[in-house]
Amino acid sequence: MSDAALIERFLEMMAAERGASRNTLLAYRRDLEQASGRAKGALAGADLAALRALMAGYADVSASSAARKLSALRQFFAFLLDEGERADNPALDLARPATRRPLPRILSHAHVDRLFEQASAEAGGTHPPARAVRMLLLLELLYGSGLRASELVSLPRRALAGQREFLIIRGKGDKERLAPLSARARAALDRWTGFLPDGTSWLFPSGKRHLSRVRLYQMVRELAARAGIDPASISPHVLRHAFATHLLEGGADLRALQMMLGHADIATTEIYTHVDSRRLVELVNHRHPLARMRTDMRNVDDDAPSA
Template sequence: MNMDASLIDRFLEMMAAERGASRNTLLAYRADLQGAATIVGGLSDATQGALGALSAAWATLAASSVARKASALRAFYAFLQEEGMRDDNPASVLPRPVTRRPLPKVLSTQEVDRLFALIEERVAVAHPAPADLRLAALIELLYGSGLRATELMSLPRRALAADRPFLILRGKGGRERLVPISDRARAAVSAWLSHVAADSPWLFPSGKTYLSRIRLYQLVKALAAAAGIAPERVSPHVLRHAFATHLLEGGADLRALQSMLGHADIGTTQIYTHVDSRRLVELVNSRHPLASMALHKPNRRVDDAASAS
C-alpha cells in the first residue's frame, strides 16, 4: 500500500500540472483511488480479475459516480503505462456507464493572440532573457503542435531538425505519430537552443533531468495572468485543446486531427465537434445551396380569403 501512496501522489501531481485539475478534483480522485485500493488489496500490481470486483462494489452507486471512479482508475493506469511502470492497463475491464461528457476548456483565438503578443514583446528586445526564449519555444510547441505536457518536457535536444517540418513521437500506449512543427516553432526552438548546454540530452533541461510538469504549469499560469487572462482558465492541456479546436474551426479534417493528437479512438477527437457546433450552424446558413434561395412567403390575400371561406 506504501507503493500505492507514492504512485497516487505522482499521478495527482501530473493531473495538476498537465491537466490543470482543481483541488476538489484531485481530492475526489485521491479518495476514489484509495477506496479502490482498499477493495482490491492494492493498485500497483492489480490484475484485470482483481479490478473486476469493483463493478459489484459500485453496483448501488449513481452512474455519474461510477463513471468518475472508473475514469480515475483508467487515467491512473494510463499514467503508469506511459511512465513505463506497467506494461498494461487493467482498467479496461471497468464499466463505462453512459453519461454526458463535459466539453473541454478552450481559449478563443483572441486570447491566444494575447499570449503570443506578450511573448513577442519579451523576445523582441536586443538581448532577450533565456527564460523568455524558453517560454516562447514551450508555448509555440504546446499550441502550435498540440503536444501533451509529458511529450513536450521529455523532447530530446535534437528532436527538431532545421530542414524537417515534423517530428515523430511515441505517445500513450507506445503509439507513434507524426506531429507537424510550424516554421514559427522551429525558429523559437532554434533561438532557445543556443542557451542549452551542448551535452544536454534534453531540449528543456532542468537539473539532472528535464523541466517538470509542475514548473511548466506554473509558467503557463504566470503567462496567462500577465496577459490579463484568468490563470485558472489556462493550463498546458487547455492549450492542447485550443490547438485542436482552432484547427477544426479552420477546416481541419477530423481524421487528420485524430492523428495529430494521438487519439486511439476517433470518439475522443469528436468531442471537439461539439465545441465547434455554432460555426457549423453558421456555415450551413451561409454556404448551403438553399441559403441563397429566397424564402417563399404565402400570399396574404389568398390566405385571408381562404380563412374567410
C-alpha cells in the same frame, strides 16, 4: 483453469497482439482480479445474472471507472470465447454505464494573442534572456503543435526530424507520431538552440533531467498573469484544447486532428466538435441546397408583377 491463470493469459494476449500499454494492463489486471475476488474465484464461469450483480456492486464508483471495469469484463469474456474456454459471452448483454465526458475549457483567440504578444515582447531585443526565449518556444509548441505537457517537457534533442517540419513525439502507450512544427516554432527553436548547453540530451533541460510538468504549469500561469489574463483560466492542457478547437473552427479535418493529437479513438477527438456549432449553422444557412433555393425563390418574388 483458475481465474488467475486465465487473467494472466488474457493480459499476455493484450500485450502481445494488441500492444496494450503498461498502464492499461495494470488497470485491467486490477479490475479483473477485483472482479474475481467478488465472484469468489469463479469469474470465468459467471453467467449474465452474476455479472449484472457484479456491476451493480460498482454503484459507488465514478461512471468512467465503471465503464473501464465493464470494458475489462467484455474483453476478458471475448478472449475466453475465442480461446474455447466458454461457449458464450454474457458480458455483451451488460448495460454500459452512462458517462458524460466533460467539455474542454475554451481559450479565446484574443487571449491567445495576448499570451503571444507578452511572450514575444519578453523574448525580443538583441540579447533576450534564455528563459524568455524558452517560454516563447514552449508556447509555440503547446498551441502550435498541440503537444501534451508530458510530451513537451520530455522532448529529446533527437526528436527533431531531418527537415525540421515535424517533431517525433512519443506519446501515450509509448506510441510515436509526427507533430507539425510551424515556421514560427522553427524560428523560436533556432533561437533556443543557441542557449542549449553542450552534451544535454533534452530539448528543455533542467538540472540533471528535463523541465518538469509542474514547472511548465507554473510558467504558463505566470505568463498569463503578466499578460493580464486570469491565471486560473489557463494551463498547458487548455492550450492544447485551444489548438484543437481553433483548428476545427478553421475547417480542419477531424481525422487529421486525431492524428496530430495522438488520440487512439476518434471519439476522444469528437469532443472538440461542440465548439464549432456556429460554423455548422452558417454552413447550413449558406451552403445547403435549400439556402440556394430560398435565394432563388426571393428572386422569383422580386420579378413577379405587382398586383
